[in-house]
Amino acid sequence: MSGQKRTSTLKKRKSPQRTCVICRKVQDKRDLIRIVRTSDARVQIDITGKQNGRGAYICRQRDTCQGQLTRESINHALRTSISDDDWKDLQDQLMNP
Numbered sequence: 001m002s003g004q005k006r007t008s009t010l011k012k013r014k015s016p017q018r019t020c021v022i023c024r025k026v027q028d029k030r031d032l033i034r035i036v037r038t039s040d041a042r043v044q045i046d047i048t049g050k051q052n053g054r055g056a057y058i059c060r061q062r063d064t065c066q067g068q069l070t071r072e073s074i075n076h077a078l079r080t081s082i083s084d085d086d087w088k089d090l091q092d093q094l095m096n097p
């Protein structure tokens, strides 16, 4: 009898991978922090990961992330020019989560 019905597999679905803008490591999206450029040209951390706009990703595990986040890397990844205020906020939030 060949009526084999596939029960919903518990296999892990491949989750999306993104590249960290600091160390260039490709990681599971869940292991990265998303930084988003909003429609009004602000740059901020996207806590939900669902905000509209161009995103850049950095490792959540900062101790394994080699390198430093620079303004240039954010500007480059988001094709923008981050304002002084946003850059400061971003650093504050990343240093003191």
Ligand SMILES: [Zn+2]
Pocket: 020, 021, 022, 023, 024, 025, 058, 059, 064, 065, 066
């Ligand atoms: Zn990294």
